[in-house]
Amino acid sequence: MDEAERERGPWRRNLHVLWFCTFVAGMAFSEIMPFLSLYISSLGNYTKSQVTMYSGLVYAADFFVSAIASPLWGMVADRKGRKLMLLRSSLGMAVAMGLMGFATSVWQLVALRALQGVFAGFISNAQALVASQTPRKHSGASLSTLMTGVTSGMLLGPVIGGVLAQVFTIRFTFFITAGLLLLTFFLSWIFVEEQFKPVVHQPGVKRSHNPLAAFPNPKLILVLLCSTLIVQFGNISISPIISLYVKELMHNVGPITVVAGIIAALPGVSNIIAAPRLGRYGDHHGSGKVLLFGYIFATVMYLPQGFVTSVWMLGILRFMIGISDGALFPEIQTLLTKNSPVELTSTVFSWNQSFQSIGNMLGSLLGGWIAGIFNYNAVFISTALLMLINLALVWWLIPEIRKPQIQVAND
Numbered sequence: 001m002d003e004a005e006r007e008r009g010p011w012r013r014n015l016h017v018l019w020f021c022t023f024v025a026g027m028a029f030s031e032i033m034p035f036l037s038l039y040i041s042s043l044g045n046y047t048k049s050q051v052t053m054y055s056g057l058v059y060a061a062d063f064f065v066s067a068i069a070s071p072l073w074g075m076v077a078d079r080k081g082r083k084l085m086l087l088r089s090s091l092g093m094a095v096a097m098g099l100m101g102f103a104t105s106v107w108q109l110v111a112l113r114a115l116q117g118v119f120a121g122f123i124s125n126a127q128a129l130v131a132s133q134t135p136r137k138h139s140g141a142s143l144s145t146l147m148t149g150v151t152s153g154m155l156l157g158p159v160i161g162g163v164l165a166q167v168f169t170i171r172f173t174f175f176i177t178a179g180l181l182l183l184t185f186f187l188s189w190i191f192v193e194e195q196f197k198p199v200v201h202q203p204g205v206k207r208s209h210n211p212l213a214a215f216p217n218p219k220l221i222l223v224l225l226c227s228t229l230i231v232q233f234g235n236i237s238i239s240p241i242i243s244l245y246v247k248e249l250m251h252n253v254g255p256i257t258v259v260a261g262i263i264a265a266l267p268g269v270s271n272i273i274a275a276p277r278l279g280r281y282g283d284h285h286g287s288g289k290v291l292l293f294g295y296i297f298a299t300v301m302y303l304p305q306g307f308v309t310s311v312w313m314l315g316i317l318r319f320m321i322g323i324s325d326g327a328l329f330p331e332i333q334t335l336l337t338k339n340s341p342v343e344l345t346s347t348v349f350s351w352n353q354s355f356q357s358i359g360n361m362l363g364s365l366l367g368g369w370i371a372g373i374f375n376y377n378a379v380f381i382s383t384a385l386l387m388l389i390n391l392a393l394v395w396w397l398i399p400e401i402r403k404p405q406i407q408v409a410n411d
Contacts, residue, residue: 010193011133015142017191018126019149021184025090025122026153028097028180031161032173039170043106054106060361061110065117067357073121074128074350081196082129082346085121086188092119094181101174121353122184123150128349129194131337139337140287144279144330148272155268197343217339220398221348224332225355230390231328232359234302234383237367239264245376249311263315270322278327279334287334288401294327295391302384306377335401 032039037055040046046054077085096116103109127146134142164173212218246260282290301320308314333352340348371379394401 010195011130011135011138011142014133014192014194015130015146017187018130019146021086021090021187021192022123022126022146022149023153024180024184024187026150027157027160028153028177028184030154030157031164032097032100032177033158033161040106040109042170043103043109046106054110057110058106058113059364061113062117062120063357063360065114066120067354067361069118070121070124070350070353070357071347072350073125074347074353077125077128077346077350078343081194082125082132083188083192083194083196085125085346086129086192087185089119089122089125090181090185090188093122094178094185095119097174097181098178101171101178120357121350124349124353125346127333128346129192131333131349132342132345133195136338137283140279140283140290140330140334141276142279143333143337144275144282144326147275147326147330147333151268151271151275155265155272214344215340215348217398217400220339220400221336223394223397224336225351227390227394228329228332228352229355229359229362230386231298231325231332232356233363233366234298234386235325236360236363237370237379237383239364239367241367241371241376241379244371246311246314248376249308249314259311263311263318266315266319267322267325270319271326272322273326274323275326275330278323279330282331282334287331287338290327291331291335291394291401292391294324294331295387295394297327298324299384299387299391302380302387306380306384 036058037051040054040058041051073085073088093116096112096119099115100109100112103112127143130142130146131139161173161177164176168176212221215221242260242264246263247256250256250259278290278294298321301317301324305314305317308317333349336348336352337345367379370382
């Protein structure tokens with residue numbers, strides 16, 4: 001599909017519909033997270049250490065299976081279409097989520113979370129569809145805008161989930177969440193239009209066994225995928241200890257849970273504001289510039305979080321982190337889009353999701369481990385160093401990223 005076809009296509013309507021769908025999906029994914037450990041506690045007479053261990057298994061099952069399954073679904077998407085993958089993911093996860101409401105043991109819950117991982121990929125396929133259908137000159141702004149749907153949904157999810165669990169029950173909340181995912185299935189089915197042209201391989205042409213051989217700049221793709229892992233690792237490593245850090249800063253006095261919730265939500269608020277603006281800037285002045293800014297800004301904002309003495313200063317710095325996230329995640333996706341053949345868009349986005357899932361797993365495990373061995377502030381300091389190392393790798397391994405515009409892959 002050339003640029004003229006994309007410009008005439010329904011990419012704007014797709015963006016609007018999928019923004020709402022990713023908002024609903026993000027809300028559905030995040031609204032069960034705050035009380036998942038409480039749900040596990042209700043499934044048996046477990047000790048505190050057992051609940052902690054089982055919670056880790058339940059959380060990890062989804063990410064582990066998703067990391068394996070995503071590349072396989074990505075290859076199917078590039079052959080059969082991304083809209084089909086949206087329908088597969090939303091319907092499959094609705095079924096898995098609904099069945100979680102009937103779970104009677106923790107091992108059933110682990111199995112169903114693994115099943116959810118099999119069907120994961122709604123957001124990555126929405127990103128791939130928008131990336132493949134949108135004119136390349138608008139891809140940065142479109143992907144950044146789409147990211148705000150996910151972010152705002154995940155911001156509201158824990159609040160809505162907590163209210164639903166309080167008003168109804170934790171078990172009933174799984175059924176409501178399944179209903180939300182079913183809504184995204186019907187919206188995607190009815191309103192999303194994909195102008196998909198499957199790749200036709202010429203007979204007699206030998207296909208390479210190297211999955212990166214089809215990309216104009218394989219090293220750039222690999223570095224960007226590793227960057228997704230590192231950035232996600234840094235973000236998730238903070239999550240398990242943020243409420244405990246707030247408790248320490250408040251000297252265990254005052255509305256700790258309320259303040260911790262606000263602190264946790266602040267990066268999402270600034271991300272919604274900053275991401276579309278940074279995306280438009282990247283489209284006009286170079287996505288590489290925005291990416292480098294994101295790493296530098298993240299390093300500068302993470303480091304002092306390990307030395308703050310007041311919750312107010314922590315809140316300001318956490319708000320600023322949303323700006324760096326608005327520069328990093330969308331611009332990595334934009335650079336992947338601009339440097340990948342259109343027919344491999346879903347493949348590269350599914351790889352990106354796999355690396356993000358691995359970052360989720362490693363971040364949640366190692367963040368708590370670092371805090372346990374050292375202290376809470378060590379997690380922020382190590383994350384700042386990680387961002388600095390990632391910046392050095394990008395600067396060293398892909399020097400072309402410093403140019404005004406990285407070469408766009410031919411369609």
